[in-house]
Amino acid sequence: MxxxxxxxxxxxxxxxxxxxxxxxxxxxxxxxxxxxxxxxxxxxxxxxxxxxxxxxxxxxxxxxxxxxxxxxxxxxxxxxxxxxxxxxxxxKVELLDKMNVCFKQGEHVQYKELKDFKKLLKNRAVTAKTIIFDNLINNKEDLENFWEITIEDSWYNRFLK
The missing domain is CATH 3.30.70 (Alpha-Beta Plaits)
Structure with a gap:
């Protein structure tokens, strides 16, 4: 229902x-x-x-x-x-590819392949403070509290090094 x-x-x-x-x-x-x-x-x-x-x-x-x-x-x-x-x-969109990365640049949401996202990190086009969407969350509480987080607080932080 x-x-x-x-x-x-x-x-x-x-x-x-x-x-x-x-x-x-x-x-x-x-x-x-x-x-x-x-x-x-x-x-x-x-x-x-x-x-x-x-x-x-x-x-x-x-x-x-x-x-x-x-x-x-x-x-x-x-x-x-x-x-x-x-x-x-x-x-004519992709909705099921969980390996692409969504993040905010200003007020806009960007969608990039993981390899392109890594390049953005390397070139410092995004930083540890950039807001990322963790689309692998499992419940409503996580959606409301941990879906939009900084890269440094997400599993993507391993690419910061």
Whole structure:
């Protein structure tokens, strides 16, 4: 069942899908409607299942699901991945590549391949204080507290040396 994001517990599971490009203003309403429709129909057979989403920076699709009272199965996870693959195809973006790096440059969110990001670090185009998005977080609490962090506080800090 779709619920307001604020009503989801902090230990709810989270999946962050970064887009390889910012979505165009003309796409956003349609994408949000598709995401909401998916979440509303996701695991509909379970009365206790609660799920929501966030669409952040016009670039990140975040699915959030409480699975304590209605455990997510492989079929449920497959359904979400299938949905994300459909969005990739429709909007000609990459959403499933977790090895690309998203970070802030001023107010803009950048998306780079890891090898290009390492070059930016080497050339000091980004610094230890640059805000990075840790898209490997696992729950809502981490999303709210540890998703946007400095490079020096992230696992990417190993590339600073």
């Amino acid at each position: 779709f619920v307001d994001y604020k009503s989801i517990s902090n230990d709810a599971k989270v999946w962050v899908y970064p887009s390889s490009r910012k979505f165009y203003p003309t796409e956003i309403e349609e994408i949000e409607e598709k995401i909401k429709t998916f979440v509303e129909s996701w695991k509909v057979e379970s009365e206790n299942f609660k799920a929501s989403y966030q669409f952040l920076y016009n670039r990140f699709i975040v699915l959030v699901a409480e699975d304590e009272t209605a455990a997510l199965t492989n079929v449920d996870i497959d359904a979400s991945v299938t949905f994300i693959l459909q969005l990739q195809e429709t909007y």
